[in-house]
Amino acid sequence: MKIFRNLSLAFILFFATLSVQAQSGNEKTIQIKTSAVCGMCKKSLEKAMAYEKGVKKSSLDVDSKMLTVSFDPKKTNEDKIRKAVNDTGYDADDKPATPRAYNKLDDCCRKEAGAH
Numbered sequence: 001m002k003i004f005r006n007l008s009l010a011f012i013l014f015f016a017t018l019s020v021q022a023q024s025g026n027e028k029t030i031q032i033k034t035s036a037v038c039g040m041c042k043k044s045l046e047k048a049m050a051y052e053k054g055v056k057k058s059s060l061d062v063d064s065k066m067l068t069v070s071f072d073p074k075k076t077n078e079d080k081i082r083k084a085v086n087d088t089g090y091d092a093d094d095k096p097a098t099p100r101a102y103n104k105l106d107d108c109c110r111k112e113a114g115a116h
């Protein structure tokens, strides 16, 4: 009977792989390390992402500063999303914030402010 269990496991794996592939066709999820420091940063970044073309959903974890973004690869790409993060005033991985946007941030949201 063991072979049947292995077979059904193989089927489950097969269909799981299929569904992952179907999803990756029109949605991609990336993580971007940002310079966000507080809940206000979270709101501004998630709002900026909501207005960004091709972005389906986004979520920032303030503690780790990681911004998770799901997007449609046909409509946008990772560089455009990082640029949008920069234009909101935050670093995105190795790309620094756009100075003009950064200067518009509230004092508490600037990276020099540190955690609070």
Ligand SMILES: [Cu+2]
Residues within 6 Å of the ligand: 036, 037, 038, 039, 040, 041, 042, 108, 109, 110
């Ligand atoms: Cu902030």
